[in-house]
Amino acid sequence: MIWLRRIRYVLWSAVGIAGFVAIAVMxxxxxVDGPGAxxxxxxxxxxxxxxxGSFTMTxxxxxxxxxxxxxxxxxxxxxxxxxxxxxxPTTLSDMAGWLEELGPAADGLNVVFVSVxxxxxxxxxxxxxxSLFDPRIxxxxxxxxxxxxxxxxxxxxxRRVPLDGGGYTMDHTAMVYLLxxxxxxxxxxxxxxxxxxxLPKLRRLLGIAPAG
Numbered sequence: 469m470i471w472l473r474r475i476r477y478v479l480w481s482a483v484g485i486a487g488f489v490a491i492a493v494m495x496x497x498x499x500v501d502g503p504g505a506x507x508x509x510x511x512x513x514x515x516x517x518x519x520x521g522s523f524t525m526t527x528x529x530x531x532x533x534x535x536x537x538x539x540x541x542x543x544x545x546x547x548x549x550x551x552x553x554x555x556x557p558t559t560l561s562d563m564a565g566w567l568e569e570l571g572p573a574a575d576g577l578n579v580v581f582v583s584v585x586x587x588x589x590x591x592x593x594x595x596x597x598x599s600l601f602d603p604r605i606x607x608x609x610x611x612x613x614x615x616x617x618x619x620x621x622x623x624x625x626x627r628r629v630p631l632d633g634g635g636y637t638m639d640h641t642a643m644v645y646l647l648x649x650x651x652x653x654x655x656x657x658x659x660x661x662x663x664x665x666x667l668p669k670l671r672r673l674l675g676i677a678p679a680g
Contacts, residue, residue, distance in 0.1 A: 474572070479488050479509070482612040487492045487659035493668075495538075502560075502569070504537075506537055512642055518566065518623075518631060518670070519621075519622055519623045519645070519651055519652065519653035520595060520621065520622060520647060520651045520652040521621035521622070521651070522533065522534070522535050522619065522621060523535050523607040523614070523618040523621060523622070524610070524611055524614055525582070525609060525615075525618065526591060526608065526610055527591075527592070527596040527606055527608055528594035528596075528598050528606070528607035528608075528609070529595065529608060530591050532666070533606070534610060534626060535651050536647060538578045538580065538647075538651055539649065539650060539651050540649055541577060541578050541649055541676060542575070542576070542577055542578070542644060542646065542647060542648055542649050542654070542673045543576055543578040543579075543580060543646070543647040543651065544566075544579050544580070544644055544645075544647075544657075544670065544673075545578075545580040545581075545582065545644065545645040545646075545647060546559055546560070546563065546580070546581050546582070546644045546645070547581075547582045547584050547624045547626065547640050547645075548560075548581065548582075548584065548592055548638075548640060548642075549583050549584050549585035549588070549589055549638045550583065550585070550588070550589050550594065550597040550642070551585065551588060551637070552638070553636075555642050555659060558657060558659075558660075559602075559642070559644065560581060560601045560605065561601065562580075562663075562666070563579060563601075563602070563605065563644065564601050564602035564605070565663070566663070566666060566670055567579065567602050567604060568587055568602075569663070570667070570670060570671070571633075571643075571669060573671075573674055573676055574604070575604075575673060576674055577607045577673070578606070578609075579602070579604050579606060580606050580608060581594075581598065581600070581605055581606070581608065582607075582608045582609075582613065582615075582618070582624075583607065583608065583609040583610075583615075584613055584619075584624075584638050584640045585638050586609050586611060586614075587612075588616055589609045590609065591609065594607040594608075598647060604618050613628070622645065624641040624645075625640060625641045626638055626640040626641070627637075627639045628662075642658075642659040643656045643657065643658050643659060644657040644658075646669060646673050648668070648673070654673055655669055655672075655673070657670075
C-alpha cells in the first residue's frame with residue numbers, strides 16, 4: 469500500500485539522519501576532547517617549525533654572510549630599514565639595552581638587523597646607521613632577490629608603500645625573532661614588549677638562569 473511504503477521511507481530516513489548525527493557527535497568528541505585533540509595539541513605547528521634556513525646577504529662591512537655564519541650561537545634578529553621613523557630605531561635601542569643588561573652573557577648571542585629596503589640601504593648607509601647603536605649589532609642587506617629568498621625561509625613580511633607626493637616607506641614585520649643555535653625559530657619579542665618579559669626570553673635562549 470502507498471501509505472505503508474511512505475511510513476517505511478520516513479522511518480528509514482529518520483534512522484539515517486540519526487546515524488549521521490551520531491557519527492558527527494563522535495567525530496566532534498574525537499577532535500575536541502578525545503585523542504584527536506591531544507594529538508593536535510602535541511604537534512608542533514609546521515609554519516613555526518619551518519622558520520629559518522638558508523640565506524646569503526652582505527653585512528654592513530661589505531662581507532658576505534650566510535646562515536652558516538650565525539649557527540653555533542642563538543640569534544636575536546630584527547627586520548627593518550634605516551629610513552624607518554619610529555619602530556626600527558626604537559627596537560634597535562631596546563635591543564642595545566637588552567645587551568647591556570645581559571652583561572657578559574650577551575657575547576654568546578648573535579644580534580642581526582636585516583634591511584627590507586635594499587634599494588636605499590647600501591652597505592655604506594647601513595654602516596652609518598648602525599654606528600648609532602651597539603657595535604655588536606650586525607647589519608645585513610642584499611639584492612631584492614636575496615631578500616625575497618630570505619623572507620620565504622624566515623617568514624617575515626615586507627612591502628613597499630608609496631607616499632603622497634612621491635617617495636615610499638616600508639611596511640614590515642615589527643617583532644624580534646629569537647632563533648636557537650641551529651638557526652631555527654625559538655620565540656619572539658613583540659614591539660614595545662616590557663623588558664621584564666623580554667630579558668627572561670633572552671636568558672632562556674642563552675640557557676642561563678634568570679637574574680635574581
